[in-house]
Amino acid sequence: MGVVVDANTISAVFNRQNSEHKDFEPVLFWIVKGKAKLVIGGSVYMSELAKMEYYLRLIAELTRLRKVYRADDREVDAHQSDILSQEAASDFNDSHIVSLLSVTRCRILCSRDTKSFKYIQDSRFYRLRVDRPKIYTNVGHKPRRAILCDRNLCANCEPHFQLSQAQIRSLSFI
Numbered sequence: 001m002g003v004v005v006d007a008n009t010i011s012a013v014f015n016r017q018n019s020e021h022k023d024f025e026p027v028l029f030w031i032v033k034g035k036a037k038l039v040i041g042g043s044v045y046m047s048e049l050a051k052m053e054y055y056l057r058l059i060a061e062l063t064r065l066r067k068v069y070r071a072d073d074r075e076v077d078a079h080q081s082d083i084l085s086q087e088a089a090s091d092f093n094d095s096h097i098v099s100l101l102s103v104t105r106c107r108i109l110c111s112r113d114t115k116s117f118k119y120i121q122d123s124r125f126y127r128l129r130v131d132r133p134k135i136y137t138n139v140g141h142k143p144r145r146a147i148l149c150d151r152n153l154c155a156n157c158e159p160h161f162q163l164s165q166a167q168i169r170s171l172s173f174i
Helices: 007-014 021-032 043-050 053-064 073-086 095-104 114-120 165-170
Strands: 002-005 037-040 068-070 108-110 134-136
Touching (some): 002 021, 002 095, 007 021, 007 043, 007 053, 021 134, 037 043, 037 053, 037 095, 043 073, 043 095, 053 068, 073 095
Parallel strands (some): 002 037, 002 108, 037 068
């Protein structure tokens, strides 16, 4: 599959001017130069992206090159409702991320939101899967090579492929 990039981390992944970009550059390279795809979907996640017009253009470029997997919004939203019925904690504001991970069976989350990690790792919220997702938090994350690798791709968004050098050069943010 690829990677879900939490909205709080989109800038750090895609903006070279962001002070944290070096920590998240491996995620960008895994998508652009590797076989991973950016995984998006669900009405809450898409509304968060809609507020970031600049990044929508970048995601459109990746979509054109088939490096984005778009989950069915209705399915993600329905599962999010199920999750919210199981957990009412006031600090749980990323049910849409958990739902997106569960519905797509995506194995990797890229996020800086440490307070959500206990919910991201809660096996109660995952259907149709055995493995809980791994969380990439920064370049020093150990063992990062075991996170951003082809072993963590799944069949839901095949084909997995690498862009050509010409395609990579065509991207405005590289």
